[in-house]
Structures are given as C-alpha cells and as structure tokens.
Amino acid sequence: MAEKRYLIVGGGMTGHAAAQAIRELDPRGEITILGAEPHPPYARPPLSKALWKGQAEDSVWLPQVANLELLSGRRAASIDRKAHAVADDRGNSHAYDKLLLATGGAPRRLQFGGDRVVYFRTVDDYRKIRGNAGKRAVVIGGGFIGSEMAAALSVDGRQVTMVFPEDGICARAFPKDLVDFVTGYYREKGVQVLTNDVPVAISDSGSVRTKSGRDLAADVVIGGLGIVPETQLAEAAGLTVRDGIVVDAQLRTNDPDIYAAGDVARFHSEVLGKDVRVEHEDNANTMGKLAGQAMAGAPITWRHVPMFYSDLFDLGYEAVGEIDSRLETFADWKVPFREGVVYYLRDGRVRGVLLWNTWGQVDNARALLAEPGPHRDLKGRLPR
Numbered sequence: 001m002a003e004k005r006y007l008i009v010g011g012g013m014t015g016h017a018a019a020q021a022i023r024e025l026d027p028r029g030e031i032t033i034l035g036a037e038p039h040p041p042y043a044r045p046p047l048s049k050a051l052w053k054g055q056a057e058d059s060v061w062l063p064q065v066a067n068l069e070l071l072s073g074r075r076a077a078s079i080d081r082k083a084h085a086v087a088d089d090r091g092n093s094h095a096y097d098k099l100l101l102a103t104g105g106a107p108r109r110l111q112f113g114g115d116r117v118v119y120f121r122t123v124d125d126y127r128k129i130r131g132n133a134g135k136r137a138v139v140i141g142g143g144f145i146g147s148e149m150a151a152a153l154s155v156d157g158r159q160v161t162m163v164f165p166e167d168g169i170c171a172r173a174f175p176k177d178l179v180d181f182v183t184g185y186y187r188e189k190g191v192q193v194l195t196n197d198v199p200v201a202i203s204d205s206g207s208v209r210t211k212s213g214r215d216l217a218a219d220v221v222i223g224g225l226g227i228v229p230e231t232q233l234a235e236a237a238g239l240t241v242r243d244g245i246v247v248d249a250q251l252r253t254n255d256p257d258i259y260a261a262g263d264v265a266r267f268h269s270e271v272l273g274k275d276v277r278v279e280h281e282d283n284a285n286t287m288g289k290l291a292g293q294a295m296a297g298a299p300i301t302w303r304h305v306p307m308f309y310s311d312l313f314d315l316g317y318e319a320v321g322e323i324d325s326r327l328e329t330f331a332d333w334k335v336p337f338r339e340g341v342v343y344y345l346r347d348g349r350v351r352g353v354l355l356w357n358t359w360g361q362v363d364n365a366r367a368l369l370a371e372p373g374p375h376r377d378l379k380g381r382l383p384r
Helices: 013-025 123-130 144-155 176-188 232-236 281-295 362-370
Strands: 005-009 030-035 068-072 076-080 085-088 093-095 098-101 105-107 117-119 136-140 159-163 192-194 199-202 208-210 220-223 227-229 258-260 265-269 274-276 307-312 315-321 328-335 339-346 349-356
Touching: 005 013, 005 093, 013 030, 013 281, 076 232, 098 281, 117 123, 136 144, 144 159, 144 176, 144 220, 144 307, 176 192, 176 307, 258 281, 281 307, 307 362, 315 362, 349 362
Parallel strands: 005 030, 005 098, 030 068, 098 258, 117 220, 136 159, 136 220, 159 192
Antiparallel strands: 076 085, 085 093, 105 227, 199 208, 265 274, 307 315, 315 349, 328 339, 339 349
16 A cells, blocks of 8 residues: 655745654655755744844754655645645646645735845844844834844844834734833833834935935844735635635645645634634644644644744743734733733633733633633733
C-alpha cells in the first residue's frame, strides 16, 4: 500500500508544527513543504523581541522533522483539486493526498517608498535592519509590530521616531487611559511619537515627509502596517475565502482533502461566538499541530482560544480573546498602568482579557471567557 502523501504550502511556524504532528502519528508518510522563503522554518516572534536583547540569531531555527522534504524558495502557483496536485513557480507538480495551506500573510505596503521601506516580517528583514549602521529610525505604524520595533530599536541605541494616524500607541487595542500612559512612557524613553499624522512621501535618501509637513530624517524606515492574508491560491482553486481561508472545526476547507491553518485561516470561535482570524504565534503553532493531526487521520475539534503577548521596554503583557478598544472595558489595577488586568466586555460578558505585567493567568482568562456571563463584579476576578 502506497504511503500517504502530505503536502504543506508554507514554510513558517504553522507548516512546521503541522509536519511535526504528522510525523508523530505517521512515521512513514511522505511530507513535503513548499516554502516561499529561502530558509528553513524559524520562529518569528524573536525577530522583534529577544534578538534585540542579546539572544543569538541561530536560536530562531526550528528543529528538523524526520524524513521531511523541504523545498525552500518555492511558491505554489496553482492547485488542481481534481488531480490532487499543486504546481509550483518552477513548473514542477507535487501530488498530495492531504494538503495544508499555511500561506500566512503579506505585509500591507505604502503606495510609495518602494524598497526604501522595510516591511518587517522575515529574518531577512531583521538582518537588513540589524546590519544598517545608521542611528536614525522611523517606524510607520503604532500597533502591535510598530510598538515592538520602536522599543527594540530604542533599546538598540537608535534614535526612533514613530508616526501613525491614531491618537496614541496601540489605540485600537488598549483603553484610552492606558494608551495615553504607554505613549507618554515611550516619550520618556526617548522615542519621538508623532500621533494623528501619516507619511505621504519618502525621498531617495529615505527622509519621510508627513501629511502635517514634517520631514523626518531616517537611515532606516520600518513599515509596521499589519498583514493581508495570502488567499489568492485558495481563491483561484475555488475554496471559500472571506478575509482568510474559511475552515470548519476540523480545520478543513470546503474541500475535505485541503486544510488551512495559521494567519491565513478564518474559523468560528465557539467561545467568542463569531468568526475570527488570528495572526499570532500561539494560534500558528496550535492550529498547525491540530491540522497536522487531522491530516494524519486523528479526530480533532478546534476549540482553542489563542493568546498573544508583547514586550514594550520593561512593560509586557499577555492577552486572550478580543482586545478591542471599541468594547467596554474595566481595569483592575494592582499598580495603575504598571500591573493589573483589563477586561473587555460586550453585552455584559467578558470577551477579552489583557494581562498587563501579570503572568500565569492565561488559562484562567480562557476559562472566564467560556463562562456564559453576565459578568457583573470583576474586581479581583483574576489574581493580579
């Protein structure tokens, strides 16, 4: 009997986690990964966190999976669902019995600036910025990646300017009083934070011109504008796409032999009662693992509530669920803005938990989200 053929499109953390899970359940099956980057799988979070604090670059590489065919620097060009085959950008065809789409996302880009802007996402982006000897850095974007990179570059001794259209750092995620504190905290650390402004042009020398008329000198310009899910391959193959590749509770697309996981997958969260797509490490690794198990024939049901985390100078947080400043919030501070828990509520029910310099409470936060509510008295609900 022929060995089962597993094909994974995407050589990131999700694809790697899936390959590991497959190999644990199927020691003999053929596993092939098509990875667009010219590198083996690596952990992405250290690129904007630990590597700037002295961790060695070679620590990011993920362990090898036994008897895995890794085809780096290859992009999948099309899927022939009837023939159970994927064509790559070199004209080669790769047969599969089970296919995983772990294509992730592509950075949102400005309409100008070209290669003068580093849209920070890959290890090559990290190397490009790390190798730039210039001291002046402009970070475009005040969200998750922008806030991390501004802090990392400041710690690295760079003169950092942030520019973004919101009222403060992480304004789409944090309540306003916390936004104001974090924005002031960055300024105290020496970061120039320019709110309610946007870049409109970037010169050949890298200088950033903003809508308000500022000219920001820069040796390196970093774009942290979020990502767009890479769904073109799935859409062309007739798979259901809706701001991501839609999957069921078994992580299958509308084709039972094709799965999707990680940044690109859109799934229904029973706990949150809505369809979501999550772009963070915990989701990538956990969903990849379960997708691999499902591909190898294990009965799985996706119920996981992903978490994410960040380091901002000597501040840090872990978060679960919907961290959205448009929701009602209740803050339970042990030390105001330094240590505590922020709860996000919709219709009287907790939909998200921000653990601010508060550790070891992620599982308790998940349990709280799963409660039917209403949640009336949150003071001391989770240990601070």
